[in-house]
Amino acid sequence: MDNARKAHIFTPVTQYDTDIVIAGGGLNGLTMALALTAGGFAVTVVDPVKKKTRANAKFDGRSYALSIASKHVLTALGVWDQIADPQSILEIKVTDGRAGEAPSPLMLAFDHAEIEEGPMGFMVEDRRLRPALLAATKAAGITQLDGDSVAGSTAALSGITVQLGSGKSLNARLLIACDGKTSQIAQRAGIKRTGWNYDQTSLVCAIEHEKPHNSVAHQYFMPAGPLAILPLAGNRVSIVWTERSNNAAAIQAMGDADYLNVLAPRFGDFLGDIKLAGDRFTYPLALSIAERFVDDRLALVGDAAHAVHPIAGQGLNAGLKDIAALAEVLTDARRRGEDIGRADVLARYQRWRRFDTTALALATDTFNKLFSNDNSAIRLVRDLGLGITNAVPGLRRRFIREAAGLTGDLPRLARGKAL
Amino acid sequence: MTRRFYGANLTGPRMAKAAATTTDSAEIEKFQAMAAEWWDPNGKFKPLHMLNPCRLDYITSQIAAEFDRDLSAARPFEGLRILDIGCGGGLLSEPMARLGADVVGADAAERNIPVAQVHAEAQGLKIDYRHTTAEALVDAGETFDAILNMEVVEHVSDPLAFLTACHDLLKPGGLMTCSTINRNPKSFAMAIVGAEYVMRWLPKGTHEWSKFITPDELYGLLQQAGLDPVDRKGFVFNPIGWSWQLSAKDLSVNYVTTSLRR
Secondary structure (H helix, E strand, O other): OOHHHHHHHOOOOOOOOOOEEEEOOOHHHHHHHHHHHHOOOOEEEEEOOOHHHHHOOOOOOOEEEEOHHHHHHHHHOOOHHHOOOOEEEOEEEEEEOOOOOOOOOOEEEEEHHHOOOOOOEEEEEHHHHHHHHHHHHHHOOOEEEEOOOEEEEEEOOOOEEEEEOOOOEEEEOEEEEOOOOOOHHHHHOOOOEEEEEEEEEEEEEEEEEOOOOOOEEEEEEEOOEEEEEEEEOOOEEEEEEEEEHHHHHHHHHOOHHHHHHHHHHHHOOOOOOEEEOOOOEEEEEEEEEEOOOEEOOEEEOHHHOEEOOHHHOHHHHHHHHHHHHHHHHHHHHHHOOOOOOOHHHHHHHHHHHHHHHHHHHHHHHHHHHHHOOOOHHHHHHHHHHHHHHHHOHHHHHHHHHHHOOOOOOOOOHHHOOOO | OOHHHHHHHOOOOOOOOOOOOOOOHHHHHHHHHHHHHHHOOOOOOHHHHHHHHHHHHHHHHHHHHHOOOOOOOOOOOOOOEEEEEOOOOOOOHHHHHHOOOEEEEEEOOOOHHHHHHHHHHHOOOOOEEEEOOHHHHHHOOOOEEEEEEEOOHHHOOOHHHHHHHHHHHEEEEEEEEEEEEOOOHHHHHHHHHHHHHHOOOOOOOOOOHHHOOOHHHHHHHHHHOOOEEEEEEEEEEEOOOOEEEEEOOOOOOEEEEEEEOO
16 A cells, blocks of 8 residues: 555544435435435435436336335335335236247246235336435435536545535545446446346337236247336336347337337237337346445445346346345444444445345346247247246245245345334 | 454564654554554454454443443434443444444553554544553542453453452443353364464464353352343354354353443
8 A cells, every 4th residue: 555545544534524425316326315314324315317307207218027025125215105006916927929929838927826925016117216216315304416426536444535526525434336337436446347238128118008907917038038018007018128139229210100010919919909108218238247346435236236137127126125235234333333334344235235136137147048049949948947837836936936026135124124 | 352462462563652642653654554454354353353243233232221222323322431441453442432432442452552543533533542451440540331341351360350340440330241252162172273273363372271261150250349240142153144143042152241330
């Protein structure tokens, strides 16, 4: 260590502007802020996106399949009851399909009656979740600096000085990066990422349909990528439809009528007549995992730590588990008088979450490679796999609990308990 | 697992008698280097850092229960005067200060004092570190609401005299947590053969097995010193989670007690 750096780390930060700076005001950033506030910390959220933009209903057209564990986290933070129109998922049907053909007769069905916690999950629209989180952060009196960003930071023995794009700086004990899969903060900290791009893009839209969906979610595995039909409130479903990137671009460029004509044969007719119920969006797929989730007085959360293939809707669920785990580690550390930004405290968070998320990322990746394939041998194997899984109740129940987020060493918030 | 011993056996350069207030910057740099060593979670004192959360969980919950404090408050120990006897680099003193207590850290090893001081100052914490002993504090008429007497008693030559001094330092209604190592073949294997020779967690010769004390013996000594022992728990290492946990049943190696001055 050179002398200048040594002198710096021993220079005490004596005035703290806030305990923790959270970079990013998306779903993870806001939920992190709420969880830490519940744990007794003073937090400041720095969000490059203006609040006005975040509040715009058309800002993000996605819907999220939230696990039971995620619902527990949002309930414990007082957000769940404020979310309009959550739609229960009572059953999930997984089918191997090919455009224009009848689905394979071997089908995997997951039913909520097989677990005691009730529905298997919930569909929540981004335009409903975002305002609920913004309102809760406002009600909690959380300081939000919107339209500003974290430009750099310097860690010392007693704290971290965070420089903002506006020229301001904040003294805190810890910086949490919720700045997404291209996290500039992680890059500046020299944290490398492993991952790759898929030549796949998800087309996302909401559809209005004639017949009721009966709270059933469908997942078809098509050669180009999976097609998910996820129930929303009323006679509406959210479609997440994955295609090779060049095809996706061509489809996205079509007019609404042509777009529906391409979608309809993939979709089948079990919901009757369909029409678009909102804007269309595209999201390129990529897998990206940070080699470390922590650095000097820094923790990465959500996509900044691990952006997974959104095949099972596990991205936000994994982020909410990170939040519950980090909030618990930090709250426990504070209650025993530990310095919350110390390396051994942050290492507890990394130990808790890194294995879990890496395993999830690799599993979803393998799943995608196995299913986005038209090789007839592979197709036969996976059809048999689906059939066998379906026929063995214990195995199926295990999958359901996994999808509901009810396996593993769950943080207190994810069990519906207070911090 | 001893803080006092570590302090007395650091093989660094000999410290001059000056405290951290000295103007000699080369000296301060030495103290800073030693503080960095004390506080490196993966360094020389790694076993102590691993045990620390578990020790702190025990200490904070006992103090909170006795003095009716809410640990979720910002500074729950505000107004409490706490003595950390055998404070070493300040691994327990700093958390107590952060929880709002008024902390005196005492160590018989002189060189630990400036080291603990530079680290506390860098943390922006005010802690009264002193090169002194329990007996000298009694003579000075000092009193405390709580005493942290952790991994010290197995290293003193006259445990009863030491515990009696601790009793005299407690205010009526005061509390002392006291941890040490049990004396049985398992603790011999774990603390001496395991920790000192196999894992090399501790320097060889750290412990003298004959000085280890069984929980019943410690209860007896505490009572003879005039204290009322009210709780005992084991510190058990969990190799799966690679962390220490409190156990109500297993006191076979490391254990901790709470006693009160009525």
